[in-house]
Amino acid sequence: MALIVKKFGGSSVANAERVFNVANRIIDDYKKGNDVVVVVSAQGDTTDDLIEKAKEINPQGASKREMDMLLSAGEQMSIALLAMAIEKLGCPVISLLGWQAGFHTDSHHGIARIKNVNTERIKNEIAKRNIVIVAGFQGLNKYDDITTLGRGGSDTSAVAIAAAMKADLCQIYTDVDGVYSADPRKVSNAVKMDEIGYDEMLELATLGAQVLNNRSVEMAKKYNVELEVLSSLEYKPGTIVKETVKMEKTLIRGVAKDNNVACISIVALEDTPGIAFKIFNKLAQYKVNVDIILQSVGRDGTKDITFTVSQDQSQLAVDAIESLKGSLNYKNIKVDTSVTKVSIVGAGMESHPGVASKMFEALYDAAINIQMISTSEIKISVLIDSKYADKAVSVVHDAFLG
Amino acid sequence: MALIVKKFGGSSVANAERVFNVANRIIDDYKKGNDVVVVVSAQGDTTDDLIEKAKEINPQGASKREMDMLLSAGEQMSIALLAMAIEKLGCPVISLLGWQAGFHTDSHHGIARIKNVNTERIKNEIAKRNIVIVAGFQGLNKYDDITTLGRGGSDTSAVAIAAAMKADLCQIYTDVDGVYSADPRKVSNAVKMDEIGYDEMLELATLGAQVLNNRSVEMAKKYNVELEVLSSLEYKPGTIVKETVKMEKTLIRGVAKDNNVACISIVALEDTPGIAFKIFNKLAQYKVNVDIILQSVGRDGTKDITFTVSQDQSQLAVDAIESLKGSLNYKNIKVDTSVTKVSIVGAGMESHPGVASKMFEALYDAAINIQMISTSEIKISVLIDSKYADKAVSVVHDAFLG
Numbered sequence: 001m002a003l004i005v006k007k008f009g010g011s012s013v014a015n016a017e018r019v020f021n022v023a024n025r026i027i028d029d030y031k032k033g034n035d036v037v038v039v040v041s042a043q044g045d046t047t048d049d050l051i052e053k054a055k056e057i058n059p060q061g062a063s064k065r066e067m068d069m070l071l072s073a074g075e076q077m078s079i080a081l082l083a084m085a086i087e088k089l090g091c092p093v094i095s096l097l098g099w100q101a102g103f104h105t106d107s108h109h110g111i112a113r114i115k116n117v118n119t120e121r122i123k124n125e126i127a128k129r130n131i132v133i134v135a136g137f138q139g140l141n142k143y144d145d146i147t148t149l150g151r152g153g154s155d156t157s158a159v160a161i162a163a164a165m166k167a168d169l170c171q172i173y174t175d176v177d178g179v180y181s182a183d184p185r186k187v188s189n190a191v192k193m194d195e196i197g198y199d200e201m202l203e204l205a206t207l208g209a210q211v212l213n214n215r216s217v218e219m220a221k222k223y224n225v226e227l228e229v230l231s232s233l234e235y236k237p238g239t240i241v242k243e244t245v246k247m248e249k250t251l252i253r254g255v256a257k258d259n260n261v262a263c264i265s266i267v268a269l270e271d272t273p274g275i276a277f278k279i280f281n282k283l284a285q286y287k288v289n290v291d292i293i294l295q296s297v298g299r300d301g302t303k304d305i306t307f308t309v310s311q312d313q314s315q316l317a318v319d320a321i322e323s324l325k326g327s328l329n330y331k332n333i334k335v336d337t338s339v340t341k342v343s344i345v346g347a348g349m350e351s352h353p354g355v356a357s358k359m360f361e362a363l364y365d366a367a368i369n370i371q372m373i374s375t376s377e378i379k380i381s382v383l384i385d386s387k388y389a390d391k392a393v394s395v396v397h398d399a400f401l402g
Numbered sequence: 403m404a405l406i407v408k409k410f411g412g413s414s415v416a417n418a419e420r421v422f423n424v425a426n427r428i429i430d431d432y433k434k435g436n437d438v439v440v441v442v443s444a445q446g447d448t449t450d451d452l453i454e455k456a457k458e459i460n461p462q463g464a465s466k467r468e469m470d471m472l473l474s475a476g477e478q479m480s481i482a483l484l485a486m487a488i489e490k491l492g493c494p495v496i497s498l499l500g501w502q503a504g505f506h507t508d509s510h511h512g513i514a515r516i517k518n519v520n521t522e523r524i525k526n527e528i529a530k531r532n533i534v535i536v537a538g539f540q541g542l543n544k545y546d547d548i549t550t551l552g553r554g555g556s557d558t559s560a561v562a563i564a565a566a567m568k569a570d571l572c573q574i575y576t577d578v579d580g581v582y583s584a585d586p587r588k589v590s591n592a593v594k595m596d597e598i599g600y601d602e603m604l605e606l607a608t609l610g611a612q613v614l615n616n617r618s619v620e621m622a623k624k625y626n627v628e629l630e631v632l633s634s635l636e637y638k639p640g641t642i643v644k645e646t647v648k649m650e651k652t653l654i655r656g657v658a659k660d661n662n663v664a665c666i667s668i669v670a671l672e673d674t675p676g677i678a679f680k681i682f683n684k685l686a687q688y689k690v691n692v693d694i695i696l697q698s699v700g701r702d703g704t705k706d707i708t709f710t711v712s713q714d715q716s717q718l719a720v721d722a723i724e725s726l727k728g729s730l731n732y733k734n735i736k737v738d739t740s741v742t743k744v745s746i747v748g749a750g751m752e753s754h755p756g757v758a759s760k761m762f763e764a765l766y767d768a769a770i771n772i773q774m775i776s777t778s779e780i781k782i783s784v785l786i787d788s789k790y791a792d793k794a795v796s797v798v799h800d801a802f803l804g
Contacts, residue, residue, distance in 0.1 A: 016458045050479065054486055056418045062486035069497050070482035073475040077452065080472035084456055084464040095471050100546055121546070144502060144523070 002168035003126075004029055007039040007136065007158035011175055012232040013078050014044030016085075022173075022232060023085035026131060030091060035126045037165065039136040039158040040082055042074025050074055064109035068138075068148045072098070075135035075154075083133050094125050095133040098146070103139030103157065105147045108287060112139060112147035114156065117164040134161065151312070152213025159216045163223035170225050172212060173232035178239035179204065179211055181254040182397040186390050189402060193253065194237075197244030200253045200345050201227075203379040207256040207343040217241065244347070251355070252346040252400040257389050261291070262314035263339045263371070265306040266321060268331035278328065279305060279321065286320035288313050291341075292374040292383060302331075306372070308383065311337055339371065340389035343381035344396060356380050362399035368392050404570035405528075406431055409441040409538065409560035413577050414634035415480050416446030418487075424575075424634060425487040428533060432493060437528045439567065441538040441560040442484055444476025452476055466511035470540075470550045474500070477537035477556075485535050495533040498523065500548070503534075505541030505559065507549045510689060514541060514549035516558065519566040536563065553714075554615025561618045565625035572627050574614060575634035580641035581606065581613050583656040584799040588792050591804060595655065596639075599646030602655045602747050603629075605781040609658040609745040619643065646749070653757070654748040654802040659791050663693070664716035665741045665773070667708040668723060670733035680730065681707060681723065688722035690715050693743075694776040694785060704732075708774070710785065713739055741773065742791035745783040746798060758782050764801035770794050 006026060013019050022040075030036045041047075050070050054062050062070075079095035086093040102118030125132045136154025141147050149156055155172055162170035179201065182190040196204075198221035205214040211229055220227050220241065230238025269275065276295065283290055288309055296304040309317050314335055321333060349355050359380055363370060368391065372383035384392055408428060415421050424442075432438045443449075452472050456464050464472075481497035488495040504520030527534045538556025543549050551558055557574055564572035581603065584592040598606075600623035607616040613631055622629050622643065632640025671677065678697065685692055690711055698706040711719050716737055723735060751757050761782055765772060770793065774785035786794055 016455075019459060053418075053479075053483060057421060057483055057486040058490040060490075062482075063489055066482045066485045066489065066497060069485070069499075070479055073478040073482075076475040076478065077455075077472055080464075080468045080475075081455060081459055083468045083471070084459040087465055087468065088460040088462075095468060097471075097548075146499075 001033045003035045003037070003165055005037045005039065005158050005162040005165070005167045005170045006173065007154055007171065008041070008173045008232055009154065009175075010041040010044050010046065010078075012173055013040055013082060019082055019085045020089075023082060023089055025232070026086065027089055027091050030131050037122060037126070037132045037134060037161055037167070038082070039134050039154055039161065040075065040078050041136050041154040043078045043081070046074040046077065047071055065145060068109045068146050071148055072135070072138040072146045075137055079133045079135045086131055086133070091131055092129060093131040093133060095135070096121065096125070097135045098138035098157070099140035101134040101161070103160070105139035105141055105149070107141040107143065107145070107147065109147055111150040111287060112141065114139060114149065114160050117160050119161070119164050122161070122165065152216065155213040155216035156219060159219045159223075159225050159227070162225045163219060167225070169228060170220065171228045171230060172216075173230060174211060175232070176211060177231035177234055177236060179209070179229055179241070179254070181401045182256070182393055183209075187255070187394050187397045190397065191401060193239050195240040195242065195244075196253060197347060198241060199378060200244070200347055201241045203343070203345040203376065204254055204256050207258055207341060207345065207379065207381060209254065209256040212241070251348040251352055252344050254345055255393050255397045255400070256343050256345065257393050258341040258343075259386060259389065260310050260312070261308050261337070261339050261341050261383065262311045262317075263306060263308050263336040263383065264314060264317050265304055265334040265336070266330050267304050267334060268302040269305055270329035271301055271303050275328070276305065278324065282320045282324055283317060286316050288317045288320055292372050292381065294372050308339070308341070308372070338386045339383050340386040341381050341383050342389065342392045342396060343379050344400065345379045347378050349378050349380070358399055359396055362395045363392060366391055366395045403435045405437045405439070405567055407439045407441065407560050407564040407567070407569045407572045408575065409556055409573065410443070410575045410634055411556065411577075412443040412446050412448065412480075414575055415442055415484060421484055421487045422491075425484060425491055427634070428488060429491055429493050432533050439524060439528070439534045439536060439563055439569070440484070441536050441556055441563065442477065442480050443538050443556040444473075445480045445483070448476040448479065449473055467547060470511045470548050473550055474537070474540040474548045477539055481535045481537045488533055488535070493533055494531060495535060496527050497535040497537070498527070499537050500540035500559070501542035503536040503563070505562070507541035507543055507551070509543040509545065509547070509549065511549055513552040513689060514543065516541060516551065516562050519562050521563070521566050524563070524567065554618065557615040557618035558621060561621045561625075561627050561629070564627045565621060569627070571630060572622070573630045573632060574618075575632060576613060577634070578613060579633035579636055579638060581611070581631055581643070581656070583803045584658070584795055589657070589796055589799045592799065593803060595641050597642040597644060597646075598655060599749060600643060601780060602646070602749050603643045605745070605747040605778065606656055606658050609660050609743060609747065609781065609783060611656065611658040614643070653750040653754055654746050656747055657795050657799045657802070658745050658747065659795050660743040660745075661788060661791065662712050662714070663710050663739070663741050663743050663785065664713045664719075665708060665710050665738040665785065666716060666719055667706055667736040667738070668732050669706050669736060670704040671707055672731035673703055673705050677730070678707065680726065684722045684726055685719060688718050690719045690722055694774050694783065696774050710741070710743070710774070740788045741785050742788040742794075743783050743785050744791065744794045744798060745781050746802065747781045749780050751780050751782070760801055761798055764797045765794060768793055768797045
């Protein structure tokens, strides 16, 4: 008897057949006597279809408040349908919207942060032995307006409930059966891991392994929530993500790529003291998450500052910089979205010199040009032309894990 | 400067073009300095599509609580899209879900009754000069669960806001340009009325004129809300519905038909005292709205009781009767959905004898058999085979209004 939080993504509930598949997995655990709370995303392409409808009304982009109103309807439909399937299979169940499940967030529509989860209603429903289905990705701000958590928000919703309820396990179901050393669809000799540490997973998540959202891993680490990444279609153990004090520090855990990168250059920027602070402070005010930063050596009293952001934030970043017009003198801003970030991650890296040079060598041998480099204690990332992305992952994987 | 409540049905906002058409009509009134609150239904076929999805999951019918969760997403999407269109046209606007707009209902999912509307949020938004878009058809019960108001619920939502806010006018936009003496698509010489009394409209609404929902007219009468029924596509005055103390009492206002009728017969019912009370009390407990009742003369110690309900309540009615098994002896229950109710309405009827016989004569001349008859002070209804419905409306209209 345990409390298990399960999260299913949109593809896992894309049609009636899959909804029943998910319902059966939930019921399996419930019938063993466990308490089960399920977080679910919008079905299949629902969110994209709704975005398309909004664009049809306003191609320049609707207000984020109204976008959240629109998009949150997607999860509302999926929780109701999943609850109906569980009802049909004879188990007691109730669906709850984000606000009904107690999700309070700040007011940054579209990228809201969870402030707290009041689990009273969930606990009451569990006490009645109901399976509880919660709409992921959404909450309510202090003005009683619906907010959404942004990309991968449903993972975060699941971990937040697991943390608030002190759940025994938080299972994240995806279309892969665990965390691999590289994308198994692209790299044939990629290896599935039985377990991985939070920090390593965090680097892989941030780097676009697309298995787990980075905010959810950060939250899992903070509240020490044990995660399992597993397949919604196959019945087999996945990869456990947890604190790794006793784990052997493998040199390189995995290779990841991230296509969702925009490289923004401020060209011929007049070089005055505090200029970098001014730019990145403004970007922070605009809630832009900056990843890699590169500053060129100055020339003729000007320099170039280049940084990367996710593609959906690139316009926001440009707006932020343009808002400084007047106090910032530069020639122009360039936005390049044809770049990909390829990274290697491993907690053993810090005690092994030569990892970086081995990676660069592999790329050089494959004639792939490196545009930017970024490193942390446990990862090395390079920015390259998108057209070489799969090749780069493959040659780097072979160099370390082949 | 007035406070105007406007209600637009699903067909009025079925696609982006129509959404903008509605947005422009709203803005016209807003720019004249009026405060505008808009109630909108789900777009086009959204509700039917969602019902279809639920049936795919559970053909026997999902729980009403989860159906309300599912269906209320339909209005959520339409209010967001309409708000986006108004934003795009440059006016300040905010969309509100039923619960955000203060709709508190009882807990009869699928057919909930409005208990009160707390208009604080709407008033605050109007004070900011926002156009307020409210999701029709939905509210919240005391358990914080979403409820829906049932068929035509958006009309009721609009009138409830108009009543609570003491609005100057409540405009109900439809795909016809007013209330006619008969369906203008079927009866070529049907006449549009400039105004009509609440009671007459109530009979017409109840009888399936399909212009206004009867609950909304009842509420408008109770709170003396002046309604206008008008076209969302054409710019011309519609029909005003209001108290009619000074109106000339026209003999016959209109002819209506209602296809949404199921005729239920309890055959060879053992005749014991209190049997009718027992049956109709149980139907009331099941929240079945019974319309016409016919009781046959007894024979062999048994009799037949026949009554009509709306088709969507026919299964519920059968369930209610079957729940009496044991204390009620009968041979079988028959359900006939191939019947239509045709009615004539007019406040002048009560002072003019011979109206009923004139109606029956018109039907007899057209060789249409009358199965059941029901009368009130201002209406006469007959139940006939559905295949003669249009013909019946036509000949009765000609007899009185031709």
